[in-house]
Amino acid sequence: MEILSLLADGFAVALTPQNLFLAVVGCFLGTLMGALPGLGPANGVAILIPIAFSLGLGPTPSLILLTSVYYGAMYGGRISSILLNIPGDEPAMMTCLDGYPMAQQGKAGEALSLSGVASFVGAFVATCGLVLLAPQLVKIALLFGPAEYFVLFTVAFATLGGISSTNQAKSAFAAALGLGIAMIGSDSQTGSQRFTFGQIHLYDGIDFLIAIVGLFALSEVFIFLEHHRGGSAASGNAPKVGRIMPDFAMIKRCIPSMARGTGLGFFAGVLPGAGASLGSFLAYSLEKQTVDREGKTFGKGDPRGVAAPEAGNNAASGGALVPMLALGVPGSGTTAVLLAVLLQLNITPGPLLFTKNPDVVWGLIAALFLANFILLAMNIPLVGIFTRVLMVPTRILMPVVAMISFVGIYSITGSTFDVMLMVGFGFAGWLLRKLDVPLVPIILGILLGNQMEVNLRRAMTISDGDWLTLVGSPLAIILWIIAITGFVLPMLMGRRVKRQMEAARNEEEFVGD
DSSP states (O other), X not given: OHHHHHHHHHXXXXXXXXXXXXXHHHHHHHHHHHHSTTTHHHHHHHHHHHHHHHTTOOHHHHHHHHHXXXXXXXXXXXXXXXXXXXXXXXXXXXXXXXXXXXXXTTOHHHHHHHHHHHHHHHHHHHHHHHHHHHHHHHHHHTTOOHHHHHHHHHHHHHHTTOTTOSOHHHHHHHHHHHHHHHTOEEOTTTOOEESOTTOGGGTTOOOHHHHHIIIIIIXXXXXXXXXXXXXXXXXXXXXXXXXXXXXXXXXXXXXXXXXXXXXHHHHHHHSTTTHHHHHHHHHHHHHHHHHOTTOSSXXXXXTHHHHHHHHHHHHHHHHTHHHHHHHSOOSSHXXXXXXXXXXXXXOOOSTTHHHHOHHHHHHHHHHHHHHHHHHHHHHTTTHHHHHHGGGSOXXXXXXXXXXXXXXXXXXXXOOHHHHHHHHHHHHHHHHHHHTTOOSHHHHHHXXXXXXXXXXXXXXXXXXXXXXXXXXXXXXXHHHHXXXXXXXXXXXXXXXXXXXXHHHHHHHHXXXXX
């Protein structure tokens, strides 16, 4: 009953005209960005952060806008997957396998609407799971001391490569780079300057918003400049959608697929580092083994092959918010960006968030419920409009992204040095992406580096310098086991998982040809 009461208070916050308007705008913009191949939810949220802060919105409105963008981008990723066989982002890759064949059969509208329904089911159930699971996780988190928190942050770094990663060395390098950047500025204990090189602008450290916008948004612009991609994702006329509403029999046949995909996706989202890609892959693989072991229909336009991965990746996106809100540890790349937003708003995620800022957290959760209904109502009737965004030339889109980045950061900081620093991060992001070094561990290192250092120092002070305090409790030992497993498992299984994902993709393309 207490949860229902808190949720009712959250709806009172979310249903104000301003917050409801921001949820609608966020859902619309997120869907547009998700539909554009290559951008994805992390880039979409990063691009709009300057706008949210430059408008002077409060903590709750800013979070409602950006999380609505997050959910909208997860919905929108299916559009280019189904119509063009080009995934909007990596989690949408499995949707191509049966979504594009459905489009070739003249059922593009039905596939888009079905994927919208599946996305709604996955995200809605995941939000319900967030309501039930996050408060229970908070109770466990209250048992954490400084040593346990240090190990928890280690778990986040160790598992961030994801189960489908094959090069953990690059993930470790990226995390170390992020931790190094976090050390720039004043020492929190002694007040001495570290790695500032006499530059007064660095005395307060590097603002993680500058790093995020540079690494994600501006690096995308530099990649565009390198390849001179002037065209749009779709060539010629806008892709044909056809009949929009699927018949009831098709939806009924897909309900078990949605249920199984939602369960697997939510579980993958809650695990730090697993993410929506794994949720989508597991949902599709399980469905294929369950209903089409002989491979007669999957990969040839089976609606269940659209419903399962869409439910899975959207459930994972909701599940990733659980550890981010309850423990302060992001479950995915996009939630790492949202974690930066919380910290910028002087809101510390973790156990105290639910007691110190209940209006923010429950208002956010209520807004997520509203966003799901808004996206369902928006995606089916307006699907024709969203498909036309595929016709926007990249040469027009990328200058807009650059303008938002420059104007937004300058309006927040008022410093030309910070703008130049953002450009530096943009070049660094471009170079790291060319070297296939993941960017999310860098962001996580910048976000959690100071807290990691503070908790390590506290643990050492309490134990009088005894390093065994880091393994001095059963909880710490369990977390170390999770961290080691999370780091080693991708090296053992990551190549196999990626090979299976690529094999499924190549098999579908071969059948399509």
